[in-house]
Amino acid sequence: HLFHLAGLVPPGQGTVPAFITPSVQRMLDRLTGTPVAVSDATWTLLLANPLYTALMGERHGDERNAVWRNFLGPAGRVRHTPESLRALETAQVSDLRAAASRYPQDQRLRRLIAELRVNSDRFAELWDSGAVGQAEASRKTIDHPEVGALTLDCDILNVAGTGLRIIIYTAEPGTQDAERLALLGVIGTQTLAGQHSRAQWP
Known part of the structure; x- marks a missing residue:
């Protein structure tokens, strides 16, 4: 009951674990x-x-799902080349297909896939073609509205047996990117004009 109140799928056979x-x-x-x-x-x-x-x-609502966001949501802060975007899309569709096979009873996952297939021709094309890809470590440039562009290393760690992915961004020490990331740690989600910070665990 508590999982339902929190908008999460209860743990159980065939459903996606959401327990940290x-x-x-x-x-x-x-x-x-x-x-x-x-x-x-x-x-x-x-x-x-x-x-x-x-x-x-x-990120709120549907935007909390990276696959929905990349196929149906508004443009985010991460810059993409056509090649990097294709690789990302292929990896995400491949991951979602694997999740659907591993957690066949998860109704929220089924609804997500159905919505993506109906509303995104690109997703439907990749899904129907059986495209295979894998999320990999990469360097990403994020256009931040307050501190400017940051080019960071993005690593994805998989927690064995849980389905959890830990996404970590780091900057090379001594670079302007490291300085901007440190500044971002000071200002948080407030603007440089001094709005109240809302940084918190979602």
Whole structure:
């Protein structure tokens, strides 16, 4: 009942786990100076620390799912080349197909796939073609409205046996990107004009 009240799928056979283990939580608590987030097997955001929220912006509702956001949502802050966008789309569709096979009883996942197939010709094309891809570590440029462009390394760690993905952004030490990331850690989600910060765990 509590899982339903929180808008989450209850844990059980055939459904996507949405439980962050205590060990993963402890790890996140120690990465306060690094943008870090946790997604489930469907790329739905479960948790993001304040610096990740400051970097990528607040996400609510459907936008908490990265696949929905990339195929149906508004443009985000990450720059993409045509090649990087194709690779991302292929990897996400491949991951969603694997999740659907692994968690066949998850109704929320079924609804997500149905919505994407109906409303995105690109998603439907990749889904029907059986395209295979894999999310990999990469360098990404994020256009932030307050501190400017940051080029960061993005690593994705999979927590064995849970379906959880930990997304971590880091900057090369001594670079302008590192300086801008440090500034972002100071201002949080407030603007440089001095609006009240709303940085928090979603």
